[in-house]
Amino acid sequence: MTKFTPYSAALLTALSATTALAEVESLDPIKLTTHDWTGQIITTTIMGEVLKQAGYNVEYVQADYIAQFAGLKTGDLHVAMEIWETTGREAMDEAFATGNVVNMGPSGMEAIEEWWYPAYMEKLCPGLPDWQALNDCAMEFSTPETAPMGRYLGGPVTWGGFDDERVEALEMDFEVVHAGTDAALFAELESAYQREAPIVLWIYSPHWATAKYDGKFIEFPPYSAECYNDPSVGLNPNAAYDCGKPTGPIWKVAWTGVADKWPGAADAIKSFDISNDVMGDLVGKVDLEGASVEAVVGDWMSANEATWSTWIK
Template identity: 65%
Template sequence: MGEVLKKAGYNIEYVQADYIAQFAGLESGDLHVAMEMWETTGKDAMNASLKTGKTVDLGETGMDAKEEWWYPLYMKERCPGLPDWKALNKCAKAFSTPETAPKGRYLGGPVTWGGYDDERVEALGLDFEVVHAGTDAALFAELQSAYDRKAPILLWIYAPHWAVAKFKGEWVEFPTYTDACYSDPKWGINKDMAYDCGKPFGWIKKVGWKGGEKKWPGAYKAIRNFKIDNDEMSAMIVKIDLDGKKLDAVVDEWMNNNKSRWQAWIK
């Protein structure tokens, strides 16, 4: 979207920011727009920020988010009750490593992603230890290594992403998420604890500093118009992460192939 806005004459600076902590920057106006806020992990933080009146919901991106515990298909041979989550405790040893044995090992995303995996393990009584990857790259590097060796692995996978296209596997099927699962301990199978369900699936939204609506109305209108789907995004991610193409080259290719589309966003 930044390159589209450049075509409309705006000066754009790309800033790396912590996924949840970025809301402080958006509320103060130090940051202006975040293009991907996932319902699966960022809904609570986004809603809290919107309630301050300092940020604005800029609408859905068109992509659908899915994040959940995932395992390679070869692990199903060692734990035939999958994808039902109830099979996990019976197969904890199959997912264990020397550092977690006799408990199974679950590789979560970086701590900054949130996700409530530690709470989920406790609420569902899972005989697993949560280990957090230091970075996104480390998460998928470990998946690649384990997959090549057919080693035990259970980890957090999200889509859209190239991993679901490259590796054969399945998501664990937990009790279906509802808002009450996270807010009401009496909901679900554990009447004393919340988070006794899977992760939420849903939208990926754009959110911005409210002051930007008045300062750059045309840009905010264009950002609201921005839409892209999972297949398009996944295809670009594959080109960058798997095919080794440069980010700028992939963006330029998309821009050249979709001129009428993005030009309509900035009219």
């Protein structure tokens, strides 16, 4: 996991160009949430530093991905820059229904989060990427701790995703083991890949991993909202989540009071837009090249003033 610390003064100093500070509606801090994966911290920091360029006071608050909605509903937290359609839809819809949280539009990134395996595993399990092949090859994916069950390395428990429920609903001969952190997840992938050791794990995109490693996502039965909400729908008539994960936009959401208290900031947040390719490159600079989030965001802002300056006009 990339450690996040506030560094606004250093970042602003690093920018090669300055933007005239606009008169803002309130100097109370806008609280942007940060989580436990590098891309989200980068996304949030770009937005926060752009808002600072416009004269707003910004505070970064570490928060749990799903539990943050409690703070967004009360206004104790203000903006979440990445809610993934793949894992956050249910929590997002529940929060919208209260009237206290609003959708600020897509981030420009499209989310994929699913089980993934390295291409070399197809030699041991030729039925891949069909999910049903996993049961036939469970022993090939097992570890001494899980044998004879296969081992699936999931993301941190706080990410959601219903992997435990999926394994049970599809009667898969697999045990779900959750990585403690984002960094631990990809460190284990790197280790396994170098040794061509058996592994199937949670991979998400945008991320550098899908470009660095040769592999494929498992093809589960297609996702539908009914599959998640109605046990009678899908292969198992007695269980929900008997299908793959959804795909779709990564959304920005906010406490409904943001538009009233900081309307200019709300417009800027709605305007934020970045692509999967750009974000994957930025994450790779931090995770693979060892650059700091501060340096990566500063370089991006210096090179892209023509883009982000339009967000705060």
